[in-house]
Every structure is written in structure tokens, then in C-alpha cells.
Amino acid sequence: MQKYLDPAFWQQTANDILNKLIAWFTSPQFYAQIAAIIVCVAAAWFLARLLNRRVSWFSDAPARDVRFYRIRQYIHALSDLLFALLCYVFLGFAVDLVTAAVGAGWLVKIAQGLAVIFLLYTAINRFITHPMLRTAMLYIGIPVATLQVFEYLDDTTAFLDSISMEAGNIRISLYFLIKAAIAGGFFFWLGTISNRTGQNAIRSQEALDLPTKELFAKLFQIALFAAIFVLLLQVLGLDLTALAVIGGAVGVGIGFGLQQIASNFISGIILLVERTLVVGDYIELEDGRAGILSELNMRSATLETYDGKEIMVPNEKFITSVFVNWTRDDPRQRYEVEFSVSYDTDIRKIPDLIVDAVSKHPGVLQEPEKPDCELRGFGDSGIEFAVEFWIKGIDDGKNRISADLLTIIWETLLENDIRIPYPQREVRILEDKPKLSIRRKETTARKE
Numbered sequence: 001m002q003k004y005l006d007p008a009f010w011q012q013t014a015n016d017i018l019n020k021l022i023a024w025f026t027s028p029q030f031y032a033q034i035a036a037i038i039v040c041v042a043a044a045w046f047l048a049r050l051l052n053r054r055v056s057w058f059s060d061a062p063a064r065d066v067r068f069y070r071i072r073q074y075i076h077a078l079s080d081l082l083f084a085l086l087c088y089v090f091l092g093f094a095v096d097l098v099t100a101a102v103g104a105g106w107l108v109k110i111a112q113g114l115a116v117i118f119l120l121y122t123a124i125n126r127f128i129t130h131p132m133l134r135t136a137m138l139y140i141g142i143p144v145a146t147l148q149v150f151e152y153l154d155d156t157t158a159f160l161d162s163i164s165m166e167a168g169n170i171r172i173s174l175y176f177l178i179k180a181a182i183a184g185g186f187f188f189w190l191g192t193i194s195n196r197t198g199q200n201a202i203r204s205q206e207a208l209d210l211p212t213k214e215l216f217a218k219l220f221q222i223a224l225f226a227a228i229f230v231l232l233l234q235v236l237g238l239d240l241t242a243l244a245v246i247g248g249a250v251g252v253g254i255g256f257g258l259q260q261i262a263s264n265f266i267s268g269i270i271l272l273v274e275r276t277l278v279v280g281d282y283i284e285l286e287d288g289r290a291g292i293l294s295e296l297n298m299r300s301a302t303l304e305t306y307d308g309k310e311i312m313v314p315n316e317k318f319i320t321s322v323f324v325n326w327t328r329d330d331p332r333q334r335y336e337v338e339f340s341v342s343y344d345t346d347i348r349k350i351p352d353l354i355v356d357a358v359s360k361h362p363g364v365l366q367e368p369e370k371p372d373c374e375l376r377g378f379g380d381s382g383i384e385f386a387v388e389f390w391i392k393g394i395d396d397g398k399n400r401i402s403a404d405l406l407t408i409i410w411e412t413l414l415e416n417d418i419r420i421p422y423p424q425r426e427v428r429i430l431e432d433k434p435k436l437s438i439r440r441k442e443t444t445a446r447k448e
Helices: 007-025 026-054 071-102 104-126 131-149 153-162 176-204 211-234 242-256 260-276 347-359 401-415
Strands: 164-167 168-171 281-286 290-296 300-304 310-314 332-341 370-380 385-390
Touching: 026 071, 026 104, 026 168, 071 104, 104 131, 104 300, 131 153, 153 168, 176 211, 211 260, 260 290, 260 310, 281 310, 290 310, 332 401, 347 370, 347 385, 347 401, 385 401
Parallel strands: none
Antiparallel strands: 164 168, 281 290, 290 300, 300 310, 332 385, 370 385
16 A cells, blocks of 8 residues: 555656557567557458348348347347457457567557457447446446456556555455445346336236235335345455344434334335235325325335325324225225205105116116115205215226216206206395485574
8 A cells, every 4th residue: 555655656667667668669579569450450340341241140130030030130239249359359369470470469469458348348339228237337347347358457456455444343445335336236226127027026916916916025025125235245245243233223323313214114014914005995194185005115105196196105194193995895985966956846756766867877886785865955946865876986086977977867857857946036126115204393593
């Protein structure tokens, strides 16, 4: 570590490099190697272009109905790598030839290393389509490969490891932090893909009911990320006994600042185990907001309303506050619609007419009870009735049964010449009463 911080070390290193460069540029071996590199690159370019033109498996994309479609598809994809691959092969032969001819081949080896890097860069852009993974390979994989090709990877690793800080028995170096960031990012990406694939596989099992699928999906998510965390510790070289220290730190953090997160996490597990809520239930909160439960995560639940909004509800709310689950055990619900008829109607025939008409709607159930029409009262403008009915689901948004039934009631009353009243007011104009005569009392002044 001390020598890397000494300016004299870097000055001496720069002088050595400059002297080597001057010796290289003035030697005949240098120009012989330059000529060999030019010949190899030109031959690789010419042969790659010739193959792409003459060989149909390289030039033409295969149709899906052709024989050996998969093989031809891979060969066609390799057409972009031909130039880089041929450069690497020709330069490999040139190293031995130039070394045997002029006694030096270091420059051709450098060119071969650059060909490897160019081949890797081309393969990444051609075959890796995931944006995050491609970015990581370009900005992390290629620099590491470059250092490895030119045999500077060990020295670079030692230099980065020398930049460190120590606190007691704990030593953290810059190399450790870089390795942790790269490994953590990779395992997070791998865990995200594995979690999505595993949950989709669990939810596609038709033999399981919906609550069991959600329970297994969340347990799979917890187990997966716990395993990835332990695997990450192993890759970083950390002893698993460090989990005791980390667990103590996490416990202190939960005690001081993460109570809500821990409470929501535990509440989510309780909800999944007890099956108080399942995806697809219609939930009405204590404040009146309601929606269909579309997702139950470890921290919060998502309620999807009929007007396209999503309500994020912390899991703790479902444990500590009152809510209404409309469809938990039985999706059937009872509703009613009100209407009124005029006072000149024979009210005894109204229930049968309305019940028969409402029962024809495909959404109205006959179980657990048939539709029922009841007299509710005598209003200011007409006689008030209400029809009660059972449906499967919620009478809002997608169902809209009430609107259909009101239309049916309207049409039924019109067909039977029954009038639907509207508010009426009777105004009477009274005759004028005799006007009051007001007499002014005259006072006479007495003259004394």
C-alpha cells in the first residue's frame, strides 16, 4: 500500500514504460508485428465478407418451416461474430509465426487480446437483450476481461484490496465493496427473475385453490430471498456466524425505527396463513373506500376500484381496524331497488308482476331466496315499493344489475298501464276578502 502512494514509484514506473516504448518503436521486430497484424485483420475481413455473401446459412435468416430451424438460426446469429472470431484465430497463428521469424510476438498478443475484447463486445450486443444485464456486461464484464487478457487482473485486485479500513476485527476494502455490489446486483436480478417464474408456476396449478396458491407463492418468495441472502454471504466470504451480529443490528433497527415495516410484514404473514383475505375479495374499508383485492404483498395490499384507481393499504390496517369483506365465504349478495306507483293503482297485482319480470334477468339468483317485492309505504306522490334480489358478486362496476332491473321495472309498468308518479303540487287561488276600512280618528282641539 505504501509504495502505491509514493510519487517516486510512479515516476520510476513511467520512466520504465517510456524506455520500453522507445525500444519497441525503434526495433525491426515492431514493424514486422505491425505488418502481421494488418495482414491478419485484412484476411479476417475479406474471409468474413466472403462467407456472409456465399454461405446462405450466414446471409439469409431461416424461415420457421425450414429443416434444422434452430441450428440455422444460431448459425445466422453468429454471422455478426465472424470478423472478430477470424481475427482472433488468425492472430493466434501469427503469434507463433512472428515469434519464430523475428523472435518477438508481444504486439501480436496484444492485438489478439483486443480481438477477444471485440469478440466479447459483439457477442454481448448481439445475444444479450436484457437492458440491465447488457449494461452490466458492457461496463463490468468487458473491463474485467480486458484486465484478464493483458494479465493485469491480479495486480488490480491487489491494489483495490490494499485500499481498506479496519475497525477492530472487521476489515472492509474497496475490492470487497465492489465485489459486494456486483454480486448483490447479480443475485438481486437472479432472484427477481426466479421469484416471478416460481410464482407464476405456483399460480398456474389448477389443483390448488386461490388462497393456497397465494400462500405458497409468498412462502416461496420469502424462502427464495432468504436463500439468496445466505448464498451472497458465502460468495463474499463472510462467516455465517456474522448473521448473529446482523440479526442483533436488525433487531435494534426494528425496535427504534422499523416498527411499522415489521408490523406490516408480520401482518401480511398472518393474513396469508389465516386466509382472512384472498385475491378477488371485495373489501370495504372503515373510511368507506372499497375495491377488489388484486394483490396481497408482504408489506401492503392493493385494492382496485371500479374507476381504475388502486388503493395501497398497509397490512396492519386489516389487523387493527374494522373492514368489510363482502365476498369472503359466499360471493352471493342481496340488494334492492326502490320504485313507486300512482295512488290509483291496484297495489295487489304489483308484487307478482315485478317478481316475474325481475326473475327473467340472467344475473338474478333464485337461491338462497327468490326475488321479493314489498310494499314500503305511502309517499307524498305515490305508493312506494322495493324489490329485493340476490346476485353473485358486487352490484357495481362490472355487474350493474340494479340499472338493468330498473329498466325492466319501467318497461313492465308501462306494459300494464301503471303510471309512475312524479311530484305534484296543488295550488289554490282564494277569492279576495273584503278590504278593511280604516277610519282615522279625528281629534278636535278644544278652544279654551
